[in-house]
Every structure is written in C-alpha cells, then in structure tokens.
Amino acid sequence: MTTxxxxxxxxxxxxxxxxxxxxxSYTFQFIALVLLIALMAFLGVNLMRNLAEAGLNISYDxxxxxxxxxxxxxxxxxxxxxxxxxxxxxxxINTLLVAFLxxxxxxxxxxxxxxxxxxxxxxxxxxxxxxxxxxxxxPVLIWILMIYTLMxxxxxxxxxxxxxxxxxxxxxxxxxxxxxxxxxxxxxxGPGSMMVVATFILSIIAVVFYRRYAVKLLFETGKLLPxxxxxxxxxxxxxLLMFFIMGSPIGLDLPALKGFNFRGGIQIxxxxxxxxxxxxxxxxxxxxxxxxxxxxxxxxxQTEAAASLGLRPKRVMNLVILPQALRVIIPPLIxxxxxxxxxxxxxxxxxxxxxxxTLGGITLNQTGRAIECVLLLMLFYLTISLxxxxxxxxxxxxxxxxxx
Amino acid sequence: xxxxxxxxxxTVAGVLAGASAAATLDDVKARGKLNCGVTTGLVGFAAPNxxxxxxGFDVAVCRAVAAAVLGDPKAVEFVPTTGKTRFTxxxxxxxxxxxxxxxxxxxxxxxxxxxxxxxxxxxGQGFMVPKSLGVSSAKDLDGATVCIQTGTTTELNxxxxxxxxxxxxxxxxxxxxxEGQQQYLAGACDTYTTDASGLASTxxxxxxxxxxxxxxxxxxxxxxxxxxRHGDNDWGDVTRWxxxxxxxxxxxxxxxxxxxxxxxxxxNPEVARLLGSEGTLGEMLGLDAGWAKNAIASQxxxxxxxxxxxxxxTPIGLARGLNAQWTDGGLMYAPPFR
Numbered sequence: 001m002t003t004x005x006x007x008x009x010x011x012x013x014x015x016x017x018x019x020x021x022x023x024x025s026y027t028f029q030f031i032a033l034v035l036l037i038a039l040m041a042f043l044g045v046n047l048m049r050n051l052a053e054a055g056l057n058i059s060y061d062x063x064x065x066x067x068x069x070x071x072x073x074x075x076x077x078x079x080x081x082x083x084x085x086x087x088x089x090x091x092x093i094n095t096l097l098v099a100f101l102x103x104x105x106x107x108x109x110x111x112x113x114x115x116x117x118x119x120x121x122x123x124x125x126x127x128x129x130x131x132x133x134x135x136x137x138x139p140v141l142i143w144i145l146m147i148y149t150l151m152x153x154x155x156x157x158x159x160x161x162x163x164x165x166x167x168x169x170x171x172x173x174x175x176x177x178x179x180x181x182x183x184x185x186x187x188x189x190g191p192g193s194m195m196v197v198a199t200f201i202l203s204i205i206a207v208v209f210y211r212r213y214a215v216k217l218l219f220e221t222g223k224l225l226p227x228x229x230x231x232x233x234x235x236x237x238x239x240l241l242m243f244f245i246m247g248s249p250i251g252l253d254l255p256a257l258k259g260f261n262f263r264g265g266i267q268i269x270x271x272x273x274x275x276x277x278x279x280x281x282x283x284x285x286x287x288x289x290x291x292x293x294x295x296x297x298x299x300x301x302q303t304e305a306a307a308s309l310g311l312r313p314k315r316v317m318n319l320v321i322l323p324q325a326l327r328v329i330i331p332p333l334i335x336x337x338x339x340x341x342x343x344x345x346x347x348x349x350x351x352x353x354x355x356x357x358t359l360g361g362i363t364l365n366q367t368g369r370a371i372e373c374v375l376l377l378m379l380f381y382l383t384i385s386l387x388x389x390x391x392x393x394x395x396x397x398x399x400x401x402x403x404x
Numbered sequence: 405x406x407x408x409x410x411x412x413x414x415t416v417a418g419v420l421a422g423a424s425a426a427a428t429l430d431d432v433k434a435r436g437k438l439n440c441g442v443t444t445g446l447v448g449f450a451a452p453n454x455x456x457x458x459x460g461f462d463v464a465v466c467r468a469v470a471a472a473v474l475g476d477p478k479a480v481e482f483v484p485t486t487g488k489t490r491f492t493x494x495x496x497x498x499x500x501x502x503x504x505x506x507x508x509x510x511x512x513x514x515x516x517x518x519x520x521x522x523x524x525x526x527x528g529q530g531f532m533v534p535k536s537l538g539v540s541s542a543k544d545l546d547g548a549t550v551c552i553q554t555g556t557t558t559e560l561n562x563x564x565x566x567x568x569x570x571x572x573x574x575x576x577x578x579x580x581x582x583e584g585q586q587q588y589l590a591g592a593c594d595t596y597t598t599d600a601s602g603l604a605s606t607x608x609x610x611x612x613x614x615x616x617x618x619x620x621x622x623x624x625x626x627x628x629x630x631x632x633r634h635g636d637n638d639w640g641d642v643t644r645w646x647x648x649x650x651x652x653x654x655x656x657x658x659x660x661x662x663x664x665x666x667x668x669x670x671x672n673p674e675v676a677r678l679l680g681s682e683g684t685l686g687e688m689l690g691l692d693a694g695w696a697k698n699a700i701a702s703q704x705x706x707x708x709x710x711x712x713x714x715x716x717x718t719p720i721g722l723a724r725g726l727n728a729q730w731t732d733g734g735l736m737y738a739p740p741f742r
Contacts, residue, residue, distance in 0.1 A: 068560045070575045080563035149586075157591030159537075179592045180549055180576075259547040260594045261574065270592070348554075351577040357554075362577070365488055365555035368516040 062367040071353045073269045091358035099341040102279035110287025135285035148274035148350040155179040181269040183255035183262045190249035199242040271352035290332045294325035326399045334392040428639035440466035441499040444484040448605045448720040458482045461713040462503040468699040477702035487555035503630040507557045517634040521644035526726040528622035530600035542621040546571035551593035561624040608719040649696040652738035653705035660704035678741045
C-alpha cells in the first residue's frame with residue numbers, strides 16, 4: 001500500500017469502530033465475545049437458581065464418604081468401605097488400562113491390515129478390505145456386546161473344569177479359559193529376583209547399543225552385521241544365567257479351581273477382554289485406512305527409485321515408504337487414539353468398572369450427585385484426551401518433514 | 405433467523421425450567437395423559453404383553469392413578485426407565501409418577517428430594533442359584549461370582565452382607581434384568597441377587613424354573629413403593645390416596661365386580677365416602693367424586709391386582725405373606741377414609 005491513502009495519525013473517532021475497515025472486524029469480534037460471555041453467565045445463573053429452587057446444592061463432600069459397593073477388577077487396593085474418591089481412582093486406572101492396551105493392539109492390527117490391503121496378493125488384499133468394511137461400519141457397542149456374549153456363551157463355566165469327568169481342562173495346567181475370564185499364572189517374586197530383573201533391563205540397554213553400533217558400522221564401512229539372532233541372545237542368555245545363579249528366585253503361582261472359581265494366578269476378566277478386543281478390531285479398521293492413505297500419498301516414483309537401487313520390496317516398505325508415510329498417518333492416528341479412550345466409556349455395557357461405570361454410574365446413582373459427577377467425568381476425559389494429544393503431537397514433530 | 409430461533413428456544417427453556425416445580429396435578433389434567441415411569445421389563449410388575457400393552461403390578465398403580473385423575477385408565481404414557489435413569493427422569497419432570505419397584509430409603513426420600521407415597525409391595529433381597537450347585541444357604545457362597553443390577557440398593561446390601569459375614573465374592577455389574585438373566589443362565593455368575601419378588605418373576609420366565617432355587621436368606625428390608633417429586637404436596641396426596649383406596653377397597657370388600665353396585669346401595673358409611681356417594685373426599689383432592697370408584701372399577705382392589713399379576717395362580721407365584729391385609733396378619737394397612 002502506498003502512504004497516499006493512509007488516514008492521518010491521531011484522528012481516531014468513535015464512529016471509525018463501525019466505518020473503518022481496520023477496526024470494524026475487531027468491533028464485531030468484541031460484540032460477539034461479550035454476547036457469548038453473557039450467554040454463558042445466563043446459563044450458569046439459570047442452573048444455580050433452578051438448583052437452589054429445587055433445594056439442591058453443588059457439593060463434593062460425597063467423595064470422602066465410603067462408597068459401599070464392591071468392584072470386581074481393581075489394580076489398586078479397594079473394598080466397599082473405601083471412599084467414593086478411591087472408587088473413582090479405580091475407575092480412572094481401569095480406563096487408562098483398557099485404553100492403553102487397545103491403542104497398542106489397534107495400532108498393530110491397523111498397520112498390518114493397512115499394508116496388507118495394498119498387497120498384490122488378491123486374496124490378502126480382498127480379505128483385508130472385507131475386514132475393514134465390516135468392522136468400521138458396525139457400531140463399536142455392538143462389537144463389544146457381541147464379543148462378550150460370545151465369550152460367555154461359548155467358553156465353559158468354571159464348573160466344567162470340576163470333577164473326574166470334567167468337560168474342559170486347563171491348557172498346560174496353567175491357563176484356564178472360562179466364561180468369567182482368562183486365568184494365567186502370576187509371577188512370585190522371591191529374594192534375589194531384583195537381580196534377575198536388573199539383568200534383563202541391562203540386556204535391553206545392551207541391545208539398543210548393539211543396534212546403534214551396527215547401524216554406525218554399516219554407514220561407515222558398509223559392513224552389515226546380523227541383528228536378529230544377537231538381539232535374542234543378548235536378551236535371553238544373561239537373564240537366564242542370572243536366574244540360575246540366584247537359585248531360581250522367580251516362581252509361578254498357578255490358578256487352581258477352589259470353591260466356586262479359580263483362585264491364584266492373574267485373572268483377566270471377561271469384560272476387560274471383550275472391551276479390549278472390540279475396541280482394538282474396531283479402531284484397527286480405521287487405522288488401517290489411515291495407513292493405506294499414508295502409503296498411497298507417497299509418489300510411486302519413490303518405490304521405483306528404491307527398487308532401482310536394488311532394495312527388496314520389504315526393505316522398500318520399511319526404509320523408504322513407511323517413514324515418509326508416517327507424516328500423513330500420525331495426525332489422524334491421534335484422533336483414533338482419542339476415540340479409543342472415549343469409546344472405552346462403553347465399558348458399563350459389559351460391566352467393566354471404568355470411570356464412567358464407577359464415578360458416573362454407581363457413585364452417581366447411590367449419592368444422587370449427578371451434576372458433580374458428570375462435571376468430574378468431563379474434566380477427566382478432557383484432561384486425558386489433551387494429554388494424549390500433546391504426547392502424540394511431540395511425536396508428530398519428530399517424524400514430520402524437517403525443512404532446513 | 406437461526407439465531408433468533410435459538411434465543412427463543414432458550415427463553416422458553418428457561419421459563420419451563422422455572423415452572424416445572426409445582427402443580428403436577430394441573431399439568432397432568434391439561435395434558436390429558438399421565439407420564440408414568442416403569443421398569444424396562446420385569447414380567448408381572450411391568451412388561452408389555454403380546455399386544456404391546458403394558459401390564460403388571462406396578463402398571464396397575466399407574467393406571468389406577470390415571471383412572472382417578474383423568475377418568476381413563478388408558479391415558480398413561482409409559483416411560484421405561486433403568487435403575488440408573490429413573491431418578492433423573494422423575495426429578496427432571498419427564499415423568500409425573502415413578503412406579504418401578506423402587507426401595508424406600510432414607511437418602512432417596514431426604515437427600516434425593518422425593519416423596520414415597522406408600523408401599524405397594526414389602527420385599528427383601530434374596531439369592532437364586534442353580535440346584536446343581538448344591539448350595540443351601542447364602543452363607544455358603546464364599547468366593548462366588550454374583551450378578552447384580554447396578555444403581556440399586558441391592559448393590560449396597562450385597563456388599564454389607566458379605567462383609568458382615570466375613571466372606572468374599574466377585575460382583576458382575578449388569579444394567580437390566582434381561583442381561584442378568586442371560587449371564588446367570590450362561591453360568592457367567594454362580595448366583596443372581598435382587599429382590600425376592602424379582603427373582604421369582606425372573607425364574608418364571610426360565611425354560612426349566614424347577615432347576616433353580618431361591619435361597620432362604622432374605623438379607624434386607626425392601627419396601628417397594630411409588631414415588632413423586634418432593635415439594636408438590638397436592639400431587640403427593642392424590643397419588644397416596646389412590647394407592648390407599650386400592651388397599652382399603654380390599655379390606656372393605658369392594659371389588660371391580662361389585663363397585664358399581666356398592667356405590668349405589670351400601671350401608672357402610674366408609675364405603676360410601678370412599679366411592680363418593682357420600683361426603684366430598686374427591687373435591688378435597690381436586691378430583692371428581694368418583695375418583696376411587698374409577699380406579700377400583702378399572703384395576704380392581706389391591707388383592708385383585710396382586711392375584712392377577714403376581715399371585716399364586718400366575719407363573720410368578722408369589723404368596724401374599726407380608727403383603728396381606730393387616731386383618732390377615734400382613735402389613736397392608738390403609739388409614740381411614742374420613
């Protein structure tokens with residue numbers, strides 16, 4: 001712009017707020033903001049007035065009161081005399097557990113299905129299309145209920161394992177698959193077991209260093225060191241040695257049928273399995289499409305160029321295509337992770353004690369504090385979602401195109 | 405345009421929110437329909453029949469109130485509610501009257517701001533187990549997996565019972581009775597616990613009801629009754645006295661068959677007052693003189709309702725027990741109509 005048309009400095013008049021294009025947009029934005037605040041204030045005041053009229057008050061005292069109900073699967077100590085806050089904590093941890101497990105498996109399923117859908121093998125690619133179309137087009141609640149119903153109907157009740165002519169038997173005498181859940185052996189940590197664990201952690205660090213060294217050697221000298229079997233050896237051999245040196249300090253607690261149920265070992269409840277599986281396969285179908293989109297966004301020339309350098313197809317995918325495709329895949333992947341976390345609130349349908357089932361379900365019901373509980377729930381889901389978003393955004397920055 | 409509609413809607417919502425607190429009786433009369441909350445389906449208490457019409461023990465109370473207030477037992481909009489949604493539905497004004505075998509407790513009455521208008525069924529929490537399990541007492545259930553409806557008093561009773569007997573259990577929370585039935589029959593839980601009447605009702609729908617027993621222990625008092633919002637005393641009076649009219653009718657020998665005849669030529673002054681041929685009880689409630697007559701004529705007295713829906717002649721087969729008239733050693737006792 002030339003300075004010819006600029007108005008004189010210092011001649012601001014009130015009418016310019018409406019007439020001058022430089023200020024007009026600010027004026028309208030300001031008015032809109034004031035209206036929005038007024039609306040919110042009106043809704044808030046209305047809520048408080050109606051609550052007061054109905055004789056209700058907002059109070060969080062109920063959080064300290066004993067909850068009075070029991071929860072079947074808890075990762076922290078809990079009984080019916082624990083407070084409602086403790087019950088909410090149990091719920092939060094259960095939500096995080098199922099969300100974490102489902103994010104992991106959904107990613108694995110999604111990446112495999114997405115790559116396989118682009119396979120030149122007709123059968124494989126069609127099978128994957130069928131998987132994606134079936135699973136993402138049926139609501140996840142239906143999948144959760146279907147898997148849970150299948151589990152309870154098809155798997156045997158613990159009673160079937162009883163007696164001399166039992167109709168079911170345990171796998172290796174250590175694993176029991178029942179319609180109440182899967183029972184697996186639990187490790188028992190004896191004295192000296194810390195040494196074994198420490199050795200294992202050191203082995204993992206050693207593997208990382210070995211792999212870095214192998215890459216460095218490859219870049220500097222072109223010598224290709226094997227990575228497969230040395231990795232396995234470093235991981236297993238020292239730990240195994242330490243295990244026997246310390247005199248087998250880690251034992252196994254096998255589940256066994258006692259009374260009505262299996263006791264001992266670790267119980268993975270049927271609700272958790274149903275929810276975990278359903279969320280994984282459902283969201284996996286969406287992730288598969290993201291992965292396919294990401295791969296197809298890479299120009300075909302990249303594949304051809306890599307092939308002309310003599311790289312085999314598997315290496316083309318791992319070294320050339322996928323690293324570039326990640327830039328396209330990560331942003332929608334974040335929202336899929338958020339979806340998993342939010343969809344885990346369907347847990348109550350199968351009786352899994354997540355935060356919606358404990359704080360937003362039983363506690364809300366027994367105390368009648370609906371507004372307080374729902375506000376807490378919203379705050380929790382918002383916090384979790386924003387945290388996942390933040391973490392994934394950091395990762396996205398790492399893989400995104402660096403312009404120098 | 406859109407904005408003005410939005411603000412208009414907001415204003416209306418604000419006004420409605422302020423007005424919903426009182427005068428439910430007038431609202432119901434103006435609407436010409438009673439909104440009644442019932443269960444999502446518990447045979448004998450409230451469930452749609454083959455023709456899609458709701459019937460059952462709780463449904464009869466709804467219909468009796470509609471007959472008394474509106475003169476038409478069919479003028480009822482049934483709203484199915486779960487254990488979780490029932491109180492919100494009533495508090496928000498979505499329903500006028502909740503008849504959903506709900507236990508009368510202190511905190512529901514006082515803290516949740518509801519008024520229980522009476523008790524239409526005295527119940528207690530029990531356990532049902534398959535006969536093949538070989539359990540004869542609830543105290544043998546150490547370590548058992550228990551199916552339980554969430555959002556009910558039974559959930560808290562269960563925790564208390566096992567804690568006070570120092571035995572352990574594993575709860576399987578479920579949302580509806582149908583779900584609990586499925587889990588129980590699949591063997592996903594060893595025992596199903598809820599009010600003994602509910603257990604009997606559920607067992608009646610099984611293929612082989614004889615394979616399941618209800619354990620003798622009753623672990624809690626569960627007075628089940630209809631409820632209304634706290635603070636609208638006129639509406640509370642109307643519903644309370646409709647229920648008492650049904651109970652009093654049985655005591656006084658008034659049935660759906662003889663109610664017309666009794667209202668014409670009775671010599672008992674209390675019957676005459678109840679049926680509106682003497683005195684102004686209906687007017688005091690803000691209803692027609694024939695309010696109780698309509699209710700009894702359409703649904704029968706308390707004993708008839710009991711026998712027809714859940715009595716010993718029905719598949720549910722509940723004995724009167726505590727729910728007999730006080731003259732027969734039960735707890736059903738209506739204050740005098742005077």
